[in-house]
Amino acid sequence: MFSSDRVYLVVDEIGVFLGRFAGRGFGYYKSLRNVVFDYDGVKAYFTRIQSDPYAPPSVFQIVVPGKIHGLKLKGYGKNDYLALSDYLYRRLYSESVKYRRKCGSGYSCFLGVPKPSPIMIYRSGAEIVGEDIVLRIFIGLPASGRRILVKPLNHILSVIIPRIINKFRNMYRCEEEIWERILYLRDYLYIQKLLEEENAVAFIANNSVLPRESSISQKPLANAVPFRVEDRFSREIRVPSGKTVYGLIIPRGLTVITGGGYHGKTTLLEALQDGIYPHIPGDGREYVVSRPRTVLVKAEDGRFIHRVDISSFIKKIPGGGDTRDFISRDASGSTSMAASINELVEVGVDNILLDEDTSATNLLYKDEYMSKLLYDDPITTITQLARSFTEKTRTNLVIVSSASSILLSKAGFIILMRNYKPTIRSRKEMGLVDKLPDKQYIPPRERRVFRGIRGVKKIRAKGSKLILKYVDGIVFELDLKNNPRIIENGQVKMIATILKWIIREKINGSTRELVETINNVFREKGFRGFTSMVPPDLGWVDGLDVAWTINRLYNVVFEKRPS
Numbered sequence: 001m002f003s004s005d006r007v008y009l010v011v012d013e014i015g016v017f018l019g020r021f022a023g024r025g026f027g028y029y030k031s032l033r034n035v036v037f038d039y040d041g042v043k044a045y046f047t048r049i050q051s052d053p054y055a056p057p058s059v060f061q062i063v064v065p066g067k068i069h070g071l072k073l074k075g076y077g078k079n080d081y082l083a084l085s086d087y088l089y090r091r092l093y094s095e096s097v098k099y100r101r102k103c104g105s106g107y108s109c110f111l112g113v114p115k116p117s118p119i120m121i122y123r124s125g126a127e128i129v130g131e132d133i134v135l136r137i138f139i140g141l142p143a144s145g146r147r148i149l150v151k152p153l154n155h156i157l158s159v160i161i162p163r164i165i166n167k168f169r170n171m172y173r174c175e176e177e178i179w180e181r182i183l184y185l186r187d188y189l190y191i192q193k194l195l196e197e198e199n200a201v202a203f204i205a206n207n208s209v210l211p212r213e214s215s216i217s218q219k220p221l222a223n224a225v226p227f228r229v230e231d232r233f234s235r236e237i238r239v240p241s242g243k244t245v246y247g248l249i250i251p252r253g254l255t256v257i258t259g260g261g262y263h264g265k266t267t268l269l270e271a272l273q274d275g276i277y278p279h280i281p282g283d284g285r286e287y288v289v290s291r292p293r294t295v296l297v298k299a300e301d302g303r304f305i306h307r308v309d310i311s312s313f314i315k316k317i318p319g320g321g322d323t324r325d326f327i328s329r330d331a332s333g334s335t336s337m338a339a340s341i342n343e344l345v346e347v348g349v350d351n352i353l354l355d356e357d358t359s360a361t362n363l364l365y366k367d368e369y370m371s372k373l374l375y376d377d378p379i380t381t382i383t384q385l386a387r388s389f390t391e392k393t394r395t396n397l398v399i400v401s402s403a404s405s406i407l408l409s410k411a412g413f414i415i416l417m418r419n420y421k422p423t424i425r426s427r428k429e430m431g432l433v434d435k436l437p438d439k440q441y442i443p444p445r446e447r448r449v450f451r452g453i454r455g456v457k458k459i460r461a462k463g464s465k466l467i468l469k470y471v472d473g474i475v476f477e478l479d480l481k482n483n484p485r486i487i488e489n490g491q492v493k494m495i496a497t498i499l500k501w502i503i504r505e506k507i508n509g510s511t512r513e514l515v516e517t518i519n520n521v522f523r524e525k526g527f528r529g530f531t532s533m534v535p536p537d538l539g540w541v542d543g544l545d546v547a548w549t550i551n552r553l554y555n556v557v558f559e560k561r562p563s
Contacts, residue, residue: 110140209284490539
């Protein structure tokens with residue numbers, strides 16, 4: 001990283017050193033690459049220098065040794081580092097945001113890291129590496145036009161950075177607060193393991209607050225009706241922290257959530273999706289715990305499909321295309337859903353969530369009359385396949401439906417929502433008669449093997465979107481808001497980083513192997529497994545989310561092999 005002529009500076013020497021930058025052009029900032037700043041034993045340096053004031057801010061890395069931060073890391077388990085690094089990142093954000101201001105041109109004087117959501121994930125802005133805390137922060141190097149502004153830079157490096165670093169000294173004083181989060185995380189993971197053992201869907205604790213403040217806010221809704229299941233369906237779980245939590249375990253198989261409009265059906269489904277992540281104290285969904293590979297599937301008109309077997313759902317299509325090896329650059333709602341479901345079966349997901357409001361209803365259900373009328377319909381509905389599907393794949397289905405009773409007649413578990421209050425009902429209690437014959441789901445007969453993405457020239461993330469430029473002139477955009485597992489824009493940037501790594505390293509294999517490879521690399525090497533220059537704004541993603549993305553990209557190559 002450094003050349004042989006590196007410069008070491010203590011705080012008192014920074015102002016004098018920066019004097020040589022006065023009046024210089026912005027390009028002179030490159031000389032900061034060889035400077036190591038010593039803040040009373042805490043080393044810091046720039047790992048990237050922006051090219052001009054309007055380019056993304058520079059990256060400043062701070063390494064806090066164990067003897068200075070004072071945390072007793074030997075007492076931490078492997079999974080405990082998630083709670084710790086999440087805590088450290090939030091501390092970095094809350095401290096740096098105080099000093100964020102505008103000066104000069106472009107990003108001049110910008111300081112900080114992206115605001116975290118309420119979920120606990122690994123973020124590249126704060127990591128534990130060995131015994132050290134490694135912090136990464138954006139600094140917008142100040143300039144007026146392309147002329148360096150020395151005074152605000154000196155203030156940042158001599159005053160603000162030491163104040164931020166001081167928040168990470170003697171952190172043993174914060175260990176009680178940190179351990180509260182670690183104990184919660186252990187409880188969360190314990191419940192998740194219990195769900196796996198029972199092949200259950202999720203656990204929702206009594207008194208959880210599921211509604212959010214608004215569509216653009218993750219804060220809990222004030223005065224919301226808390227979730228509470230009737231006592232006879234309430235499960236008691238004693239967790240490692242010593243607490244006893246009570247709530248609903250949604251069992252394996254097909255679950256239908258029903259109820260009137262605005263009564264909390266979709267809110268419950270969204271909480272199940274977000275339950276793949278632990279949440280910080282005060283979120284209201286701390287003990288909403290879902291299996292880690294839970295995915296909400298939606299109709300995605302126009303998406304790309306690459307050689308997916310959708311024949312269990314759709315036998316034939318106009319024009320004679322082979323639905324056992326289906327390809328499309330402009331999928332319909334039903335073909336997109338069928339492909340999404342079988343792509344998830346390939347990688348081995350735990351739960352698939354569906355909402356009739358965002359589904360292709362002709363794939364979801366047909367009543368008895370329409371089934372007789374459309375006897376030659378090539379579509380076999382999810383309703384008819386549901387029982388066979390859950391048995392053969394061991395993947396659970398949770399479906400929100402209130403427009404038709406046909407799904408209820410197949411359900412093994414029914415949750416009726418009224419004014420955000422759940423009631424558990426049975427088919428017998430509701431007088432439901434199953435008149436529609438079940439059909440057999442046949443898993444894909446061949447496995448798809450990923451062989452790469454052809455002709456990619458550039459990949460970048462912009463907000464929630466991935467933008468890929470190809471050598472043939474195509475510019476392809478994919479909005480990852482369509483993947484409800486993606487909560488933060490840092491996760492989008494992480495997927496872009498992993499895609500570059502896949503192309504660079506020529507990674508290939510079945511989609512399941514691809515997912516395992518990505519997860520193993522992160523487990524062993526963290527963010528540095530995918531890029532040597534780690535920025536402050538990456539957020540952890542499961543390999544599943546990378547496979548989800550690849551399945552929707554332009555110019556992806558898959559081969560078929562026998563399963």
